[in-house]
Amino acid sequence: MKRLLSFLMLLSFLSTFYMGYVLRYYTIKKGDTLSVIAQKLNASVSSILDINLMIDADKIYAGEKIMYVKPDGVFQTINKNQALWYIAAEYFTTIKDILSNNSIKNPNLIFPGQKIFIPLNIMCKTSNKKTGVIWPVFGEITSPYGWRINPITHKKEFHAGVDIGAPEGTPVFSAIRGVVTYAGWYGGYGNMIQIFDGHMLTRYGHLSKIDCYVGEHVKQGMLIGRIGSTGLSTGPHLHFEIRIKGTPYNPLGYLPYAYWSGEGKKTPTPFQEGMGY
Incomplete structure (x- = not known):
């Protein structure tokens, strides 16, 4: 038994040293909740939900x-x-942060199907926080805020947020710090999350996966879900809303004008200059 424990400890050390991480397993006990499990394991709820599909x-x-x-x-x-x-x-x-947490020597030598480990402490490291609200996802604006012809019903309607197109499975982050007030199916929104900071409410719709729970206190930049096409949707994207006292406001008036790339370069977002502030 001692030899087996010594071997497992050595294996764990080598995995962490060469791969930057080690996978472990936990058997759920009677009375456990997700928040209790996260505390026991010193892990985040978002990573537990994201890894366990x-x-x-x-x-x-x-x-x-x-x-x-x-x-x-x-x-x-x-x-x-x-x-x-x-x-x-x-x-x-940054690419540097990803390389340092994976056994990758050459960033150009990666292949489809390869799994990359992304520690939570490097996520949203380069987010532009100038306006107090960060971009919830990296993608392109595919439908702006305001009146439009609904692509499904083909009727004129008011679009209460912006649609940000991105591939299915793209990570979605909390744009603000607050409490999760809704997390689940919500009609045409599909899988939807609401986060409220006491003043501003943000909505994240059409998700393929939800990585948080109602009542959870989330930090700005925390992983909360993944891009999908659930509900009334024509393809993978995030429907992002900002509401104050129930009234929707144009998110582009609160989001910073540009993303900040991992190499410190300012990359303009794909909407008209001047709308970001």
């Missing part, structure tokens, strides 16, 4: 085994023709 915050059962990772983080599978700089941009971090 088949569980959600309200459906965990005693006897189930879940995975968690040390240090705290998530995994990103590289898609065809996806470069490392783009993954860094999706997580608002």
